[in-house]
Amino acid sequence: MFKWTAAERTSGGSALSDISDLLERLIAAGIPMNRDIKRAMEEVEPSDFTEYPLEDFWHDMPVPFLITESGSAKTISAPHMVVTLLHHMEIAQNQHIIIIGSKSGYIASLIDNIGGPGGSVTVIEPNEDVIEHTIGCLERVEVQGTIRVLGPESLEDPEWDRDVSRVLITGAVREIPSYLDLLIEDGGFILGPFGGHLNQRLLKREWQGGLWMDTDLGGVVFGPINISDSDKSPFDPMVLAEHLEDIVEMMGGSEGLEGEAVVRLEGLIDSLRGLPEGIPNIDEDSTEEEILEHPVIDLLMSEMEWMGSLWPVIGEMLRFDIANPGSPTDSDSGMLGGHEDLVP
Numbered sequence: 184m185f186k187w188t189a190a191e192r193t194s195g196g197s198a199l200s201d202i203s204d205l206l207e208r209l210i211a212a213g214i215p216m217n218r219d220i221k222r223a224m225e226e227v228e229p230s231d232f233t234e235y236p237l238e239d240f241w242h243d244m245p246v247p248f249l250i251t252e253s254g255s256a257k258t259i260s261a262p263h264m265v266v267t268l269l270h271h272m273e274i275a276q277n278q279h280i281i282i283i284g285s286k287s288g289y290i291a292s293l294i295d296n297i298g299g300p301g302g303s304v305t306v307i308e309p310n311e312d313v314i315e316h317t318i319g320c321l322e323r324v325e326v327q328g329t330i331r332v333l334g335p336e337s338l339e340d341p342e343w344d345r346d347v348s349r350v351l352i353t354g355a356v357r358e359i360p361s362y363l364d365l366l367i368e369d370g371g372f373i374l375g376p377f378g379g380h381l382n383q384r385l386l387k388r389e390w391q392g393g394l395w396m397d398t399d400l401g402g403v404v405f406g407p408i409n410i411s412d413s414d415k416s417p418f419d420p421m422v423l424a425e426h427l428e429d430i431v432e433m434m435g436g437s438e439g440l441e442g443e444a445v446v447r448l449e450g451l452i453d454s455l456r457g458l459p460e461g462i463p464n465i466d467e468d469s470t471e472e473e474i475l476e477h478p479v480i481d482l483l484m485s486e487m488e489w490m491g492s493l494w495p496v497i498g499e500m501l502r503f504d505i506a507n508p509g510s511p512t513d514s515d516s517g518m519l520g521g522h523e524d525l526v527p
Contacts, residue, residue: 184442192385195527196342197215197333201241202224202226202241202465204219204241205241205243205509205525206224206225206263206509208243208259208509208510208511209212209262209263209266209508209509211244211333212263212456212508212509212526213508214263214266214267214268214270214508214509215266215267216266216270217270219274219297220266220269220270220297222235222291222296223293223296223297224262224266224293226296226297226495227281227289227292227293227348228287228324229246229259231289231292231320231323231324232248232259232288232289232292232505233246233247233248233259233287234248234285234319235247235248238442239336241260242507242509242511242512243262243263243508243509243510244261244510245256245258245259245260245261245264246259247259247286248286248287248289248316249313249316253349254307257286257287257406258286258353258406259286259289260286260290260353261285261424261507261509262509263507263508263509265289265290268289268290268353269293269297269383270296270307271374271387272294272349272351272374273302273398274297274298274302274349275293275298275348275351276298276299276301276303277298277301277432278298278302278303278348278349279302279303279304279305279347279348279507280294280298280302280303280304280305280347280350280351280390280498281296281305281306281307281494282304282305282307282350282351282353282364283307283351283352283353283356283360283375283408284307284308284352284353284354284408285306285308285313285316285317285332285353286353287313287316288306288317288318288321288324288330288332289318289320289323290322290351290353291304291306291317291330292321292326292330293323294351295326295327295328296327296331296349297326298328299327299328300327300328301328302307302327302328302329303328303329303330303331304329304330305330305331305333306327306330306331306333307334307335307337307338308331308332308333308334308335309334309335309408309409310409311334313386314332314334316512318330319325319333335360338360338362338363338366339362342366342368342501343362344366345365345367345368346360346366346368347363347367347368347371348368348371349371349372349374350366350367350371350372350373350374350375351373351374351375352373352374352375352376352406352408353375353405353408354376354405354406354408354409355376355377355378355379355380355383355404355406355408356375356376356377356403356405356408357377357378357379357433358377359373359388359395360395362469362527364395367447368390369390369391369392370390371387371390372387372389372390372461373386373387373388374387374388374402374407374449374517376403378429379425379426379429379432380407380426380429381404381426381429381430381435382403382404382429383402383404383405384399384401384402384403385399385401385402385403386398386399386400387400395430414476416464416465418464418468418477418480419454419464419479420455420456420458420478420479420480421456421460421463423429423455423479424445424452424455426453427448427452428447428449428452430448431445431448431449431452434459434488434511443470444489444492444493447486447490448493451482451490454482455479455482458478458482459478462477462478462479463477463498465477465480471513475489512522
C-alpha cells in the first residue's frame with residue numbers, strides 16, 4: 184500500500200487561469216459540477232500526470248500520458264468526461280473506491296481530493312508500464328487519504344472485505360470483471376462503459392439486495408483498459424470478429440439494411456472464429472504475396488462482392504463526433520472509431 188505526501192510544485196504558467204476558464208465553459212454548457220468537484224479540478228494539476236502538452240486538455244479533449252512504440256496511446260479523458268464521471272460517482276467521505284484502469288493516476292487524485300483524509304482509493308491496472316508511470320506520478324502529488332496501485336491479480340486475494348462503495352471502470356468492458364461483485368457493499372455501485380470495441384453505454388450498476396440494478400446514462404466510446412489490446416493487429420481474426428459483432432449490434436433497427444446482410448455478417452464472424460490459432464500477423468513490412476495469401480485477407484476477399492454495398496453504411500455508423508462542450512471554439516471534429524472518450 185502506498186501513502187504519498189506533498190511534493191514541491193514549480194510555479195509559473197497559466198494553468199490556474201486555463202482550468203478556471205475551462206470549468207466556467209463546462210458549467211455554462213450544462214455539465215453537472217458540484218463545489219467539491221470544482222475544487223478538486225482546480226487543485227489537482229493535470230501536468231503532474233503527463234509530460235505531453237495540455238493544449239488539447241484546455242480545449243476539452245483527451246490528452247495522452249503514454250504512447251507505445253507502435254503508436255497506441257493511453258489518455259487522460261477529456262475534462263467534460265472526467266467531471267461527468269466524478270458527478271455520477273457520488274463521492275462521499277470515508278469511502279473505499281476502486282478504479283479499473285489508472286488514467287495515469289489523475290482521476291484517483293481527484294477522487295482522493297474529494298474523499299478527504301478518511302478515504303481510500305485502489306487503482307487496478309493491468310499494464311506494468313502504466314503501473315510504473317502511475318506510481319511515479321502519484322509520488323509527486325499531495326494525497327489526502329490513501330491510494331494504492333495494484334495489478335488485476337490482486338482482486339483474487341481472499342483477504343479483501345466486501346467494503347467497496349464505488350467502482351469506476353475507465354475503459355470498455357463487456358461485463359463486470361471477475362470478483363468485483365464479491366467486493367461491492369450493499370448499495371454500492373459500478374460505473375463504467377459497457378459494450379464492445381466500437382461503442383458502449385455508460386451504465387451505473389448498483390448492487391441492491393443481491394441483484395444488479397442498471398441505470399443507463401447514455402452512449403459513449405472508450406478505448407480498452409489494457410493498452411496492450413490497442414497493439415493487436417486489426418487482422419487478428421478474433422479482433423476482427425469482435426469488431427464485426429459490434430457492427431451487427433449497431434445495425435439493429437438501421438434503415439436500408441436487409442436481414443440477409445446481417446445473416447451474412449454473422450456467417451463471416453463464425454468463419455473468422457473458426458480459423459486456426461497461430462496465424463502470422465501482417466504489417467507494413469509484409470510482401471504483397473504474404474498479404475494476399477493471408478487467411479483473413481483471403482476470407483474477406485471471398486466475401487467482398489456482397490460486403491461492398493455495406494461499406495458506406497458501416498462507415499457512416501462508425502463516424503463519431505468528439506464532444507468537447509468546454510472548448511472555447513465550440514468546434515467538433517469527426518473521427519472514425521479511436522481510443523478516446525467520445526460521444527456519438
